[in-house]
Amino acid sequence: MRELKKYWRITLGIVAILALIVLPLGLNRYGLFILSQWAVMTIAAMGLNLTLGYAGQVSLAQGAFVGIGAYAAAIMTTQGMPLVAALGVSILLCFAVGWLLGYPALRVQHHYLAFVTLAFSTLAFLAFRNEGWITNGIYGISNIPRPTIFGFPTNRPLPFYYLCLASLGIVSVAMWWLIRSPWGRAFLALRENPIRAQSLGVDTRRYTLMAFAIGSALAGVAGTLYAPLTQYIDPVPFNLSLSLDLLMMVIVGGAGFFFGPFLGAMIAVLLPEWLRFTEGYYLMLYAASVIVLLIYSPTGILGILDRLATERRTKTASALRASAGSSLEAAP
Amino acid sequence: MTAVLEVSDIRKNFGGITAVDGVSFEVREGEILGLIGPNGCGKSTLFNCILGQLTPSGGEVKVDGKIVTGLRPSELNRLGVSRTFQLLQVFPKLSVRENLILAGQEHRGSMMSRLFGASDAGMTGAAERMIGFFKLDHLAGEPAGSLSYGQQKLLDAAMAFMGGPRLVLLDEPAGGVNLSMLADLKERLAAINRESRATFVVIEHNMEFVMSLCSRVVVMAEGKILAIGRPDQIRGNPAVIEAYLGH
Numbered sequence: 001m002r003e004l005k006k007y008w009r010i011t012l013g014i015v016a017i018l019a020l021i022v023l024p025l026g027l028n029r030y031g032l033f034i035l036s037q038w039a040v041m042t043i044a045a046m047g048l049n050l051t052l053g054y055a056g057q058v059s060l061a062q063g064a065f066v067g068i069g070a071y072a073a074a075i076m077t078t079q080g081m082p083l084v085a086a087l088g089v090s091i092l093l094c095f096a097v098g099w100l101l102g103y104p105a106l107r108v109q110h111h112y113l114a115f116v117t118l119a120f121s122t123l124a125f126l127a128f129r130n131e132g133w134i135t136n137g138i139y140g141i142s143n144i145p146r147p148t149i150f151g152f153p154t155n156r157p158l159p160f161y162y163l164c165l166a167s168l169g170i171v172s173v174a175m176w177w178l179i180r181s182p183w184g185r186a187f188l189a190l191r192e193n194p195i196r197a198q199s200l201g202v203d204t205r206r207y208t209l210m211a212f213a214i215g216s217a218l219a220g221v222a223g224t225l226y227a228p229l230t231q232y233i234d235p236v237p238f239n240l241s242l243s244l245d246l247l248m249m250v251i252v253g254g255a256g257f258f259f260g261p262f263l264g265a266m267i268a269v270l271l272p273e274w275l276r277f278t279e280g281y282y283l284m285l286y287a288a289s290v291i292v293l294l295i296y297s298p299t300g301i302l303g304i305l306d307r308l309a310t311e312r313r314t315k316t317a318s319a320l321r322a323s324a325g326s327s328l329e330a331a332p
Numbered sequence: 333m334t335a336v337l338e339v340s341d342i343r344k345n346f347g348g349i350t351a352v353d354g355v356s357f358e359v360r361e362g363e364i365l366g367l368i369g370p371n372g373c374g375k376s377t378l379f380n381c382i383l384g385q386l387t388p389s390g391g392e393v394k395v396d397g398k399i400v401t402g403l404r405p406s407e408l409n410r411l412g413v414s415r416t417f418q419l420l421q422v423f424p425k426l427s428v429r430e431n432l433i434l435a436g437q438e439h440r441g442s443m444m445s446r447l448f449g450a451s452d453a454g455m456t457g458a459a460e461r462m463i464g465f466f467k468l469d470h471l472a473g474e475p476a477g478s479l480s481y482g483q484q485k486l487l488d489a490a491m492a493f494m495g496g497p498r499l500v501l502l503d504e505p506a507g508g509v510n511l512s513m514l515a516d517l518k519e520r521l522a523a524i525n526r527e528s529r530a531t532f533v534v535i536e537h538n539m540e541f542v543m544s545l546c547s548r549v550v551v552m553a554e555g556k557i558l559a560i561g562r563p564d565q566i567r568g569n570p571a572v573i574e575a576y577l578g579h
Contacts, residue, residue, distance in 0.1 A: 182437045182446040182453040189423060189434055196421040199383065201409035201438035201495060314478045 045261035047218025055211030056191030067238030069223020098216025140234030254302030424477025436494035
C-alpha cells in the first residue's frame with residue numbers, strides 16, 4: 001500500500017517537472033515572466049518556510065533579504081562582475097545579516113519577534129531608498145544584464161526561465177536534504193517544544209540563529225535572480241508588502257510542508273493573473289478566497305491533506321492498540 | 333564511592349517566596365535516589381535548578397566534581413545529565429523511532445558533522461534497541477501522538493536514555509501510568525541502572541514505586557530537606573509521617 005503511494009508520488013513529481021519544462025515552450029513573453037517570478041518567489045518562500053514553518057521563528061523581513069540579494073546582484077553585475085560572484089556575495093551577506101537578526105529571537109518570540117523583524121524590514125527599505133551613493137535611491141538601478149551560463153546567453157525570456165527553474169531545482173534538492181538531516185529534526189524540535197529539545201542536548205540558540213541565517217540566505221538567492229529577471233530595481237518592490245506576501249505564500253501553501261511554498265507562490269503569483277478577467281474585482285476575489293481557505297484550514301492547503309492522512313493513521317494505531325489490548329486480556 | 337551529583341545549599345526565590353531553601357545532598361554513582369514530598373514543596377523547582385532550566389538564587393551544583401551551575405540545559409545534557417518532565421514531553425508528530433533518534437543525535441559528533449553525515453546520525457540501531465527494550469516494537473513507525481498515555485510515558489523515559497547518560501532525573505515517571513505498565517517501567521529502570529551503572533534521581537508520589545526502586549530517599553517539605561535515609565528509615569521517621577505520609 002505504502003509502496004504504491006510512493007510510486008504515485010514519484011510519477012506525479014516527474015510529470016510536474018516535465019510540465020514545468022515543456023509547457024512554457026508555448027508561452028508568450030509575459031507568461032514566461034510570470035512563471036520565472038513564480039520560481040524566484042518559491043525560492044524566497046522556501047527560505048521563510050525553513051525559518052517559520054520548520055523552526056517556528058516568525059519573520060516579517062524575508063522581503064528585505066530578497067532586496068539585499070537583488071541590490072547586491074544589480075550593483076555587481078552592472079559593474080561588469082559575473083552573476084555567480086554576485087550570488088556568492090548575496091548568500092554570504094544575507095546569511096550574516098540573517099544570523100544577526102536571529103539574536104532577538106533568542107529573547108522574544110511570536111508576535112514580539114514579528115515586530116522586531118518588521119522594524120528590520122522598514123530599516124532595510126529606508127537604506128535602499130536613502131543610501132543613494134550605492135543604491136541610486138528612488139531612481140533605482142536599470143540595465144541589469146542577464147548572465148551567460150556555460151556559454152548560453154539568457155537574455156531571452158525562455159532561457160532565463162530555465163535558469164530560474166534550474167536554480168529552484170538545486171535549492172529544492174538542498175532543502176529536501178537539509179530537512180531530512182539531523183538538523184531538520186532539530187529545527188522541528190525547536191518549533192514543537194524548545195524546552196524539551198534543550199533537555200535532549202539540542203543547542204536551541206545555535207539552531208535558532210541557523211534557521212534565520214539559512215532562510216535569509218535563500219532570500220538572497222531569490223534576490224540575485226530577481227534583479228536580472230526584471231532588469232530594473234528600485235526600493236518599492238522590497239518594502240513590507242513583499243515580506244507579507246512571502247509570509248502569506250508560506251501560510252497558504254502550508255507552513256512546515258516541503259511543497260507548501262511551491263503551492264503558496266503559485267497562488268500568490270498566478271492566481272491574481274488568472275483572476276484578471278474579472279477586472280476591478282480580482283484583488284477582492286483573491287483576498288476573499290485566501291480568507292476562506294484559512295478559515296477552513298489554518299494550516300494551509302497541504303494541511304488539509306495532512307489532516308486526512310493523520311486521521312487515517314490514528315485510526316490504524318488505535319485499531320492496533322485495541323487488538324493488542326484484547327490479546328493481553330486473552331492471555332492467562 | 334564517588335558522588336555523581338553534589339547539590340550544596342541551593343536556594344531559589346520567586347519574588348518573596350522561597351521555593352527551595354538551602355538544599356544540600358549528594359547522589360552516589362549507580363544509586364537510585366528517591367525525592368518525595370508534598371505538592372509545592374519545591375521538588376520540581378530543585379530539578380529545574382540542577383538542570384539549568386532555572387538559575388538558582390544561591391548555591392552550587394557539581395556533576396562528577398565539576399561545577400555546572402549556570403550551564404545551559406543543552407550543555408548539561410551533553411555532559412551526560414538527562415531528564416524527563418512531569419507532564420508528557422514527546423514530539424507528537426514524529427514517529428516513536430524519530431523521537432528516539434532526535435533524543436540521541438546531539439550526542440554524536442559536532443553540529444557540522446551531523447549536517448553532512450547520515451540523516452539518522454547513525455542512531456537508528458540504538459533507537460531500535462531502545463524500542464525493543466521498552467517493548468514499543470509494534471509502534472516504532474507510528475507518530476508518538478497516536479500512542480496511549482502510558483506508552484508515551486514509556487517513550488518519554490526511553491528518550492532520556494538515548495544519549496547514554498550518567499545521571500538521569502525523572503520527574504514523576506509513574507504519574508498516570510496503569511499498574512501493569514508501572515511494573516514494566518520499574519523493571520526497565522532497574523535493569524538500565526544495573527546494566528549501565530546510570531545514576532537516577534526520581535521524583536514520585538507513588539510510595540510503593542519509590543520504596544521498592546530506590547536505595548535512598550530524600551524527603552522535602554516547604555523548600556527544605558526533612559530527612560534523608562533508606563526507605564525503611566524514612567517509613568518509620570515520625571517527622572516524615574507527620575508532614576507527608578500521614579498516619
